[in-house]
Amino acid sequence: MKVAPLFPAAVLDQLGQALRDRFGSVAVTEVLGLPGEAALSRGDLSGADRLTRQGSETETLIRLFLLGLPVSRAAAGAALRPLPLAEAEAAGLVEESAGQLRAALDVRPYSETDGPDWWVVSDLGAEVRPGPLHPEHVLGIGSAGLTLAEATVRGPVRRALDVGTGCGVQALHLSEHSEAVTATDLSERALRMAATTAALNARSWDLRQGSLLEPVAQERFDLIVSNPPFIVGPGFGPTSGGFRYRDSGLPGDSVCAELVRGLPGRLTEGGTGQLLANWIIDGSQSWQERVSSWLPATGCQAWVWQREVAEPGEYVALWLRDAGEQPGAPGWQQRYDHWLDWFAANGVAGIGMGLVSVRRTGDQDSQVVCQDVPQAHEHPIGDAIEDWFGRGAWLRGRSVAQLLDARLVAAPGLVRSTHSVISAEGWQPALVQLRQSGGLRWELEVDDAVAALVTACTGEPTLGVVLSVLAAAVSASVDEVTAALIPVVRDLIERGFLVPVDLAPVDLVPVDLAPNAIDGGQR
Template sequence: MTADQNRLQPHADDADRHPLTDENVVVALGTDLRSAGYTNDGVTDLLGTDVHEALARGVWWPAVAVTHQATGERGRLSTLIRLFLLGTDEPEETVSEAFPTSDTDTLVAQGVLARVDGSRLRACLDIRPHADDTRDYLVVADQDAAMRPGPVSRNHVLGIGGASISLARAVIREPVRRALDIGTGCGIQALHLDTHCEQIVATDTNDRALALAAATARLNGMSWDLRSGSMFEPVAGERFDLIVSNPPFVVGAGGQDYIYRDSGVVGDGLCEQLVRELPAHLNPGGTAQILANWVIRDGAPWQERVSSWLAGTGLDAWVVQREVADPISYVSLWLSDAGEDEPATARRGAEWLEWFDANDIVAIGMGSITVRAPLEGERREPDVVLEEITGAGEEVTGSEAQAFLARRRYLRETSDDQLLARRLSVAPVMLEEHSLPGDEGWQQVSSAVRRPGGPGAVLGVDEVSRALLAGCRGQVPLGALVELLADFHGVDADALAEAALPVVREAIGRGILYEAS
């Protein structure tokens, strides 16, 4: 792919409205940034691990001190760090040295830099390095409220955040032909899609986001088909092998104060609409992975809400609720991002909470939804799993999502009789036992096996199921193990098999057991 293939064409007045519309400027900018070592490793190496981690937590002053100590060629990198990551003003002479290929006047005209007090320059954009296991990237976004005084603009383009990183890590990275990124923003999901997708369509309702996504693509030598429009409107009648979306899912009254967070749809209606329309745009066997928020009303299980979105879609689904927020915490989180003054924050927050109260919303669930369309000609009831997994280190990853779907298919296609004839192995697991002190010392009250790092990969066990799992070493069929256990405990083998099979199936579903090959 080449950068000049980007489909998005700027309007005649885009140079005034949107930054980095000149491709030659983007190319020169990328040359300067990379030649200075402005990469994830380069920044970490200059700052040091502790200072870099502190900066990620929002503690900026150690980075300022370190960058002012750098000299020589590392001085260029230090200037770039202060400009784009720390938001400082720099002397124009120093900035010019940091951009030997780019002209500072041109960078000002293209909205990358701005003059302050005539002789100093500051960055107008958040341009930062980002890396995954395969390569380094540069991502263009708007500066957040912590970098600039006053509230962010209505068409503010969010940069790399916790939600976008979570989605990027959760996406299944198997090679596909066509992929769709709904609500691309700065283009962070499309960047990762480019590593395993032949064609990428990325959409957004925010024209400024599309302009910055185009700059992100060009900086990284990529090409995406960028289209303006809401939801599936820009791709009407088209189907994809993979759909990803980190949409403006914030639950509210339906306003649209900030495009990056507010959908203009009441409540969680946008996420519902997105899920319901997925089947019409997925190829047979295609996958969609989205982040979503959903309302939780007093006395109603959260699963009811999300399962109603999936009803009638025919999609297999794995829904994971990662967090639950009370209304005050939820509203406070999103108000702090906007950078509004205290009176505006208090007014908007009070109105928001009143709306929650009027609609009997007691909490907001946050998590991920992974769905897969049935194969061509496949006729069956959809396989839907909804679960809460909140433990640290149990985040959904692409490899775990792919394995989860594969395990569910294996369970659907394998009868009990077939399962009893298979040789099973146990994954690397830990046995956890919980005991309470009693009159006769410690008394065990429960035990479970856990597959470390697996989302929800824990299974409660009793004496028999512990022995059964321990015996699954891929050497003898499951049925033979059941017969040995039945003989040892003096029980009927058929009755034990009937009791054990649900436990075995759950263990397979959680990746604790697998068929030996």
């Protein structure tokens, strides 16, 4: 179906010119500075208000669209030119407020690091318009969406899909490295918001209305991303106290299960799907078993991160506040009790929150790795996820003999830390750790043998040679050392502490093993 933007073409053209002229990321940063931007990011609108009172046109647009404050008609007219105020009001961009004008929608500049300016259109949040949100509220740029954008694998692809596009943030990112972008949403209002975002940024997307993957049945994509309505609960929907952008209307974590199950079938061979998800933690099984059960036994490689766990009361309060509700307000206690009663009746002890990344691998047995990843990591992290898929594919099916013939190199930036405890004999080493200074920033406790193994992996000797030297150093048989350390080596490769030479960046590979040296420069 053809989805029309919220505004006529003439309004879009004139609004776009006003935004480009005086409401880009650099212009806003020059007005707010780091203190003002920090205040805005934490929802301290008063902190940003103090910095926008000099009356410049950029300040007027900040007050209008980012702070939700009323401005004079004269100031609005100057800031929005060449868009006439009458046309802005008729289109529903601004509205009358006690003789002044205020924004009816959130319009804000946004960009990738060192990328071009974009503008995103959404509904105004609860921090700007206090009180409960409308059930059909279209969410703007939020922390969850930013998390997904930073985690997305960004290689060039032919076809990309954004499931549950909302205002179109993920589709904007996809359009930078995809030949064609399709975006779906159940909400017609959200699709019109996305169409408006696309038009303001001179983008063309195939927008389709429908639930999850239904609008793209029988189609396949090289990359699929989704920030779905993942909230775990009794099955709230827009007509039963829920909100379209976050509540699916399905009970428990079934919406995430449905989407994860459907991803492999909608991916091309080698294609990647990534989504944010929440899942139930109960006494019947581990969270790893629960999420693994959503994926097929063959045909995919998956990496699931559990970033944090919330207990039921904490989780409910978080999402009630997210929707603009406040303790003591009408309906808070009723909804709070209903939600927690459902959790209690269904044995929910906690809710896991995280990221699911899936790659279609053909007919091979599936590899599903579920890990707690609570640590702070490098941003963006999409390249590290792509590297994990590459190392996993390298490891899959590789025998012990093949591993022993492999050449490995220690990842750059590894840090070894030794912690000691005091005793009668003085300081005694008690704990040795290896830590990554970039990427996922994994931290592992190791013994001297593993630390020595990592040190010896310079890309020149084979792993078999390294283990033979270690065996001699500890007066053990090579078979014993091999049996003990091969599982450790696999884990070190999977986590990126050790990298196979054929996957390593050129600057990590010894000169005599670099590709140009091996094949005479023919690649």
